[in-house]
Amino acid sequence: MVVAYRIDQQRLWDSLMKLAEIGSSSPIDQEGITRLSLTKSDLQARGALVDLMEEVGLDVRIDTVGNIIGRWEGTDSTAPAVLTGSHIDTVQQGGIFDGALGVLGAIEAIRTLMEAGVQLKHSIEVVSFLDEEGTRFGTGYIGSKAMAGELKENVFDLIDDDGITYREAFLQANLDPALYKDATRNKGEIKAYIEMHIEQGKVLEEQGLSVGIVTDIQGPLWLDITITGSADHAGATPMNMRKDASLTMAEIILNIETIAKKYDGVGTVGKMTIEPGGVNIIPGKASFSVDLRHVDKVKRAEMVDAVYESVERACQKRNAQYLIDIKKDVDPTSCSEEIIQVLEGACQDLTIPTMKLQCGAGHDSLIMSKMTKMGMIFIRSKDGISHNPKEWSSKEDCATGTQVLLNTLVQLASK
Numbered sequence: 001m002v003v004a005y006r007i008d009q010q011r012l013w014d015s016l017m018k019l020a021e022i023g024s025s026s027p028i029d030q031e032g033i034t035r036l037s038l039t040k041s042d043l044q045a046r047g048a049l050v051d052l053m054e055e056v057g058l059d060v061r062i063d064t065v066g067n068i069i070g071r072w073e074g075t076d077s078t079a080p081a082v083l084t085g086s087h088i089d090t091v092q093q094g095g096i097f098d099g100a101l102g103v104l105g106a107i108e109a110i111r112t113l114m115e116a117g118v119q120l121k122h123s124i125e126v127v128s129f130l131d132e133e134g135t136r137f138g139t140g141y142i143g144s145k146a147m148a149g150e151l152k153e154n155v156f157d158l159i160d161d162d163g164i165t166y167r168e169a170f171l172q173a174n175l176d177p178a179l180y181k182d183a184t185r186n187k188g189e190i191k192a193y194i195e196m197h198i199e200q201g202k203v204l205e206e207q208g209l210s211v212g213i214v215t216d217i218q219g220p221l222w223l224d225i226t227i228t229g230s231a232d233h234a235g236a237t238p239m240n241m242r243k244d245a246s247l248t249m250a251e252i253i254l255n256i257e258t259i260a261k262k263y264d265g266v267g268t269v270g271k272m273t274i275e276p277g278g279v280n281i282i283p284g285k286a287s288f289s290v291d292l293r294h295v296d297k298v299k300r301a302e303m304v305d306a307v308y309e310s311v312e313r314a315c316q317k318r319n320a321q322y323l324i325d326i327k328k329d330v331d332p333t334s335c336s337e338e339i340i341q342v343l344e345g346a347c348q349d350l351t352i353p354t355m356k357l358q359c360g361a362g363h364d365s366l367i368m369s370k371m372t373k374m375g376m377i378f379i380r381s382k383d384g385i386s387h388n389p390k391e392w393s394s395k396e397d398c399a400t401g402t403q404v405l406l407n408t409l410v411q412l413a414s415k
Ligand SMILES: [Zn+2]
Pocket: 087, 098, 099, 132, 197, 363
């Protein structure tokens, strides 16, 4: 079935650029956009989003954790709703498209359908989830976790760089942290969740495609590893008598590369510190982070085991001790096969060439997959850059993805 409702490319682009003005300092491609959750700029953007949803004619409500939800009522108001959206908070000096495209694209798609006088059986809800990025308080997916019943109360004790607790930030934004559980939805109320997002990688660009269909989302597992050796004199201690924490760490880091390649996953050490940090002192302590990802939960567990073994081996060899702390553990997940098929059908109907690909970054969709069928549309990112002022997706690609989203929503909400 070919759906003939065409989204307005320029109107979508204008709405993206207008939202980008909030929290940005010029030039935007150098300074970027900073809208950390519930800060002044985020609150301003949230207000603008509510205004836009109301202007379009959506029924807007804000749930108890601050998720902004714009509902377009279907002909059967008791039928479960199709949810679509993303987030409008950003990282420090982030870009125009991460999150915002998913929210504004969903609004454009529904607006187009409303203007054409279309009526669908299922209601569609555009959701802008609170604090996806987690930059301000160190942990993200707050809105989607609350909706899926996964949020823990201790999140409100977290403190930002200015000493403000999440509880205080909630109260300042007229949200009552005590009511967070009321944001949890019944599984029966939701038919599916579909999110359009920039790819944040280079796969689509390399393949020359505007749009991709996500099959799996990698789950991140973060470790903090501390190696303790002995901080002795660099001149007076022979090589065979050392307990060098830095060399032990180096050996483990190279092993992590080998392990990631062996299991076809990814492994990254992005942070490290060496103590005491003197030119003529053997490093007595080395601490580093490890980020391990795989789309297969079992394979990721095997990668983790291999890292533990490698730490054990390196420490034994160099007479060092270690401590491993698990900082984050999110299960990888697969997108719904049914939604993947609907997305493929939409691309076919629109004669838009596409491909299936995996997703390396975390998204609200990862959390929403715990409660409903989930699908994701990826849009080409220029040079794979994101979380950066230079993040860019073209006007045409944003429109193409939004058109695929529209057709997909029509399919999902029709029957
Ligand atoms: Zn995002």
